[in-house]
Amino acid sequence: MFESAEIGHKVSKADYRKEEPVLRAALLEAQYRLLEHAGFPVVVLVNGVDGAGKGETVNLLNEWMDPRHVRTEAFGARLPEESDRPEMWRFWQVLPPKGHIGILFGSWYTDPILGRVMRHTKRAGFQHRLERIRHFERMLVAEGALVLKFWFHLSHKAQAKRLEKLSKDPRQSWRVTPDDWRRYRHYDEFVPVCEAALRETSTGEAPWHVIDGSDPQYRALAAGRILLDGLTRRLDGPPPALSPAAPPPVPDIDGRDVLNTLDYSRKLGRETYERRLEKLQMRLNGLTRDPRMRTRSLVVVFEGMDAAGKGSTIRRITQAMDARFYRVVPVAAPTDEERAQPDLWRFWRHVPRHGRSVIFDRSWYGRVLVERVEGFCAESDWMRAYREINDFEEQLVEGGAIVVKFWLAVTPDEQLRRFREREATPHKQFKITPDDWRNREKWPLYERAVADLVARTSTDVARWEVIPAEDKLFGRVEVMRRLVDAVERALDGQAAGAR
Amino acid sequence: MFESAEIGHKVSKADYRKEEPVLRAALLEAQYRLLEHAGFPVVVLVNGVDGAGKGETVNLLNEWMDPRHVRTEAFGARLPEESDRPEMWRFWQVLPPKGHIGILFGSWYTDPILGRVMRHTKRAGFQHRLERIRHFERMLVAEGALVLKFWFHLSHKAQAKRLEKLSKDPRQSWRVTPDDWRRYRHYDEFVPVCEAALRETSTGEAPWHVIDGSDPQYRALAAGRILLDGLTRRLDGPPPALSPAAPPPVPDIDGRDVLNTLDYSRKLGRETYERRLEKLQMRLNGLTRDPRMRTRSLVVVFEGMDAAGKGSTIRRITQAMDARFYRVVPVAAPTDEERAQPDLWRFWRHVPRHGRSVIFDRSWYGRVLVERVEGFCAESDWMRAYREINDFEEQLVEGGAIVVKFWLAVTPDEQLRRFREREATPHKQFKITPDDWRNREKWPLYERAVADLVARTSTDVARWEVIPAEDKLFGRVEVMRRLVDAVERALDGQAAGAR
Numbered sequence: 001m002f003e004s005a006e007i008g009h010k011v012s013k014a015d016y017r018k019e020e021p022v023l024r025a026a027l028l029e030a031q032y033r034l035l036e037h038a039g040f041p042v043v044v045l046v047n048g049v050d051g052a053g054k055g056e057t058v059n060l061l062n063e064w065m066d067p068r069h070v071r072t073e074a075f076g077a078r079l080p081e082e083s084d085r086p087e088m089w090r091f092w093q094v095l096p097p098k099g100h101i102g103i104l105f106g107s108w109y110t111d112p113i114l115g116r117v118m119r120h121t122k123r124a125g126f127q128h129r130l131e132r133i134r135h136f137e138r139m140l141v142a143e144g145a146l147v148l149k150f151w152f153h154l155s156h157k158a159q160a161k162r163l164e165k166l167s168k169d170p171r172q173s174w175r176v177t178p179d180d181w182r183r184y185r186h187y188d189e190f191v192p193v194c195e196a197a198l199r200e201t202s203t204g205e206a207p208w209h210v211i212d213g214s215d216p217q218y219r220a221l222a223a224g225r226i227l228l229d230g231l232t233r234r235l236d237g238p239p240p241a242l243s244p245a246a247p248p249p250v251p252d253i254d255g256r257d258v259l260n261t262l263d264y265s266r267k268l269g270r271e272t273y274e275r276r277l278e279k280l281q282m283r284l285n286g287l288t289r290d291p292r293m294r295t296r297s298l299v300v301v302f303e304g305m306d307a308a309g310k311g312s313t314i315r316r317i318t319q320a321m322d323a324r325f326y327r328v329v330p331v332a333a334p335t336d337e338e339r340a341q342p343d344l345w346r347f348w349r350h351v352p353r354h355g356r357s358v359i360f361d362r363s364w365y366g367r368v369l370v371e372r373v374e375g376f377c378a379e380s381d382w383m384r385a386y387r388e389i390n391d392f393e394e395q396l397v398e399g400g401a402i403v404v405k406f407w408l409a410v411t412p413d414e415q416l417r418r419f420r421e422r423e424a425t426p427h428k429q430f431k432i433t434p435d436d437w438r439n440r441e442k443w444p445l446y447e448r449a450v451a452d453l454v455a456r457t458s459t460d461v462a463r464w465e466v467i468p469a470e471d472k473l474f475g476r477v478e479v480m481r482r483l484v485d486a487v488e489r490a491l492d493g494q495a496a497g498a499r
Numbered sequence: 500m501f502e503s504a505e506i507g508h509k510v511s512k513a514d515y516r517k518e519e520p521v522l523r524a525a526l527l528e529a530q531y532r533l534l535e536h537a538g539f540p541v542v543v544l545v546n547g548v549d550g551a552g553k554g555e556t557v558n559l560l561n562e563w564m565d566p567r568h569v570r571t572e573a574f575g576a577r578l579p580e581e582s583d584r585p586e587m588w589r590f591w592q593v594l595p596p597k598g599h600i601g602i603l604f605g606s607w608y609t610d611p612i613l614g615r616v617m618r619h620t621k622r623a624g625f626q627h628r629l630e631r632i633r634h635f636e637r638m639l640v641a642e643g644a645l646v647l648k649f650w651f652h653l654s655h656k657a658q659a660k661r662l663e664k665l666s667k668d669p670r671q672s673w674r675v676t677p678d679d680w681r682r683y684r685h686y687d688e689f690v691p692v693c694e695a696a697l698r699e700t701s702t703g704e705a706p707w708h709v710i711d712g713s714d715p716q717y718r719a720l721a722a723g724r725i726l727l728d729g730l731t732r733r734l735d736g737p738p739p740a741l742s743p744a745a746p747p748p749v750p751d752i753d754g755r756d757v758l759n760t761l762d763y764s765r766k767l768g769r770e771t772y773e774r775r776l777e778k779l780q781m782r783l784n785g786l787t788r789d790p791r792m793r794t795r796s797l798v799v800v801f802e803g804m805d806a807a808g809k810g811s812t813i814r815r816i817t818q819a820m821d822a823r824f825y826r827v828v829p830v831a832a833p834t835d836e837e838r839a840q841p842d843l844w845r846f847w848r849h850v851p852r853h854g855r856s857v858i859f860d861r862s863w864y865g866r867v868l869v870e871r872v873e874g875f876c877a878e879s880d881w882m883r884a885y886r887e888i889n890d891f892e893e894q895l896v897e898g899g900a901i902v903v904k905f906w907l908a909v910t911p912d913e914q915l916r917r918f919r920e921r922e923a924t925p926h927k928q929f930k931i932t933p934d935d936w937r938n939r940e941k942w943p944l945y946e947r948a949v950a951d952l953v954a955r956t957s958t959d960v961a962r963w964e965v966i967p968a969e970d971k972l973f974g975r976v977e978v979m980r981r982l983v984d985a986v987e988r989a990l991d992g993q994a995a996g997a998r
Contacts, residue, residue, distance in 0.1 A: 032929055036929070055822075055823070058823065059818075059820075059821060061822075063814070063817070063818050066814075067813070067814060067817045067827045068813070068860050069829065070822075070827075071826065072822040072826075073823075074823035074824075079579070079580065080578070080579060081578065081579075081580050103822070105822075105823055282670075289673055311565065311567065314566065314567070315562070315565075315566060318561060318562070319558075319562050321558075322554065322558060323554075323557045323558045323560075323561040323566075323569075323604075324554070324557065324571060324572075324573035324604055325573075327570065327571075328567040328569075329567075335834070335835050335836050336834050336835050336836075337834050337836050361567050430531055430535070
């Protein structure tokens with residue numbers, strides 16, 4: 001993998017002086033086309049060996065192009081506010097919007113590689129992280145991003161020479177840190193791990209570009225040309241075709257599904273309801289103040305047909321919580337900042353830190369529900385969403401979150417009754433819109449979507465709780481009971497070291 | 500101030516049971532009107548004595564209203580990422596957008612009051628902070644916000660009783676912390692400071708509401724009614740009229756102004772330019788890596804007529820910097836998230852942390868330039884903007900930023916020449932739009948606006964550097980020189996303890 005970057009690539013200064021202005025003008029022009037076009041973002045990853053010219057290249061790209069539309073982010077060790085959330089959170093926060101170029105100096109590869117070299121991560125854990133990265137980059141590409149991954153390489157000998165030369169130059173010596181020398185001594189341990197990482201993640205949609213970093217002129221022209229080439233192709237041509245990666249559809253053989261087989265007859269009397277609810281609210285309140293919650297967070301998702309009782313159920317939960325530590329996020333149409341990002345971006349920005357809770361009223365399932373049914377996105381988009389959602393929830397859980405998902409189920413008849421009631425009650429009229437009636441006509445399509453959603457995204461890490469909410473009182477108590485159980489189970493599992 | 504909150508207000512449980520459902524229904528309705536109307540945000544501050552029911556009231560408001568559209572934020576000691584930026588930064592980050600209610604539990608009053616009680620702040624410093632708060636709240640109101648400030652009070656005796664009662668209740672004891680008892684012992688020192696704070700900041704546009712916190716029923720109904728009353732008035736009536744607070748206009752007596760008295764004849768030869776620029780870039784590079792920059796940040800602002808050379812000048816600066824530590828922020832039309840916030844919000848979100856630099860290509864001066872000239876905002880809005888801008892920059896500087904502002908000046912003739920050149924050069928055509936020609940016709944109005952802007956916002960803390968940029972080479976070197984000087988001066992002043 002690295003051999004071709006050790007054969008001593010070289011460009012003379014004279015050639016460089018001739019080529020650089022041409023390349024730079026072309027890059028600037030491509031950047032402006034990108035900006036006007038505004039159809040996709042460009043994500044440039046800069047990784048590689050210390051001393052191989054990563055920093056210099058990043059600065060050079062900023063110099064060549066218009067720095068106003070380039071956002072460079074450097075990643076060191078995680079900051080406290082970053083460690084409180086899933087590993088990928090900090091990368092999501094800085095993804096460039098459509099039309100812009102984001103340069104990530106140090107990226108999602110740094111931690112997995114270091115962890116493996118230092119033996120903090122076992123082989124299986126390393127493989128798992130690489131697979132996650134493959135999924136993530138595939139998602140980026142599917143959402144339209146151009147992903148360019150640079151690896152700047154130096155042979156062990158070339159690295160020694162380079163670090164020494166930099167150290168001796170008073171204008172450059174700041175570039176060499178003790179950490180660089182420490183990693184230099186571990187060079188031989190790094191090589192196989194980096195090679196594995198590159199091999200496993202060099203996909204058709206987001207391949208690695210290994211660049212020999214020993215000659216400044218060569219590496220500058222190489223990086224610039226690869227970037228220009230990638231930009232031009234993508235501006236002139238179609239985005240890369242991705243093989244479909246959807247799970248097989250759930251066949252409908254006997255007409256039975258997760259919604260029409262529920263027992264909708266379950267009811268609770270007002271008195272029992274009040275008694276049980278109060279008890280459960282007390283338990284939930286105790287749990288949210290449990291010291292074990294300091295390293296956990298709580299993410300609760302509510303989905304369901306219109307008028308299924310999401311809002312009133314959420315209110316019963318928040319009553320039991322301290323308003324300082326929870327947020328309810330009602331999911332509405334995306335803002336224009338959100339539209340310039342991958343679909344899941346607008347949910348990542350609400351991921352709670354440890355000790356906090358977020359309740360989503362509708363969620364990242366919109367793509368496989370309303371967008372699927374209404375045709376707001378291509379079939380291939382909602383098909384791939386299932387796996388992206390599973391990845392997202394897995395990351396939440398690995399980052400310390402307890403994820404509980406509720407589908408509130410009512411029958412079509414009950415929905416109709418509630419619609420009519422809303423129309424008849426002055427202060428509830430705002431809750432019913434023509435959209436609600438239109439959605440109702442598509443009930444069978446939604447039912448089908450729900451069956452697929454449960455089949456594909458009810459996982460070990462984040463199970464779907466499908467709740468018959470035909471009787472509001474029963475539904476609320478049932479939600480509360482399962483929520484309390486789920487939190488208790490998660491905290492106890494943690495105590496038992498199961499996490 | 501607090502006497503009327505010590506006379507023992509009380510509401511019987513029976514009365515409460517009768518009134519509460521009515522109040523709550525009305526609040527919910529008002530909240531939905533606010534949401535549909537979406538014309539203004541509501542900022543509720545919750546402050547007061549420990550044990551006076553602040554937390555309970557916040558929870559209650561969340562229970563009464565739809566928690567999906569209420570955002571509650573609690574503020575404790577500043578987190579590391581917050582201490583790296585001006586004091587008010589963390590509050591700007593959580594301001595509610597139009598149509599929403601933001602409850603701030605602990606607010607911009609907590610630190611000033613604690614600092615004064617603990618004698619970390621002198622009297623003059625305390626007064627200064629209160630004045631800043633008055634300005635800030637005035638700005639919020641002028642931008643449309645409804646600001647409601649609650650102070651929950653308890654007499655010393657009532658506080659003792661309350662803290663003891665809470666401590667003994669196993670379900671409530673978590674509410675009482677050792678800090679509460681410590682502050683309790685300092686009660687007599689707190690009272691005069693709090694009273695001063697409330698007195699000085701109880702303005703017509705954002706008055707304080709002091710509520711007796713000893714009786715739970717009374718304080719709940721009081722807070723609810725004040726909120727409902729505030730909401731209803733604002734929904735039904737006009738926003739409060741604010742007395743104009745503009746500085747007197749700068750009279751034009753002799754036709755001379757800051758732009759037409761510049762010496763536009765200054766020039767640099769290519770060779771001198773190259774030599775000087777390189778030297779200055781080296782100095783700037785050294786300064787950005789100076790260890791003293793670790794507790795400072797750099798904010799550079801570029802304004803100027805179209806085609807004055809902002810972009811190319813910025814590029815000469817960024818060439819000297821490490822791309823990992825600077826960002827260029829091109830200021831364009833606000834996004835819809837930005838439009839739902841006060842004008843300055845979109846700049847606060849880009850305030851750099853210590854050790855970082857941000858270069859603004861156009862800036863928060865838009866309101867007193869293009870918006871003033873084109874009539875995009877009311878006269879009263881741009882009139883008040885000068886002071887808001889000065890406040891903002893003062894806060895940046897107090898938070899550790901070095902603020903340098905450049906006006907790049909060219910003559911109308913030179914602008915015309917550059918426009919024609921752009922039109923004739925294929926790869927520069929995208930830079931010239933019909934807007935540019937339109938703006939050009941309003942040159943005298945812009946010139947007037949620039950005169951006012953310099954007169955009113957060139958301050959000790961953030962001076963305007965008006966640079967004749969008729970000759971591009973001279974302009975670039977002059978900007979670089981003044982920038983390097985300003986940074987050096989700031990760092991040396993810091994060493995001399997002048998900061």
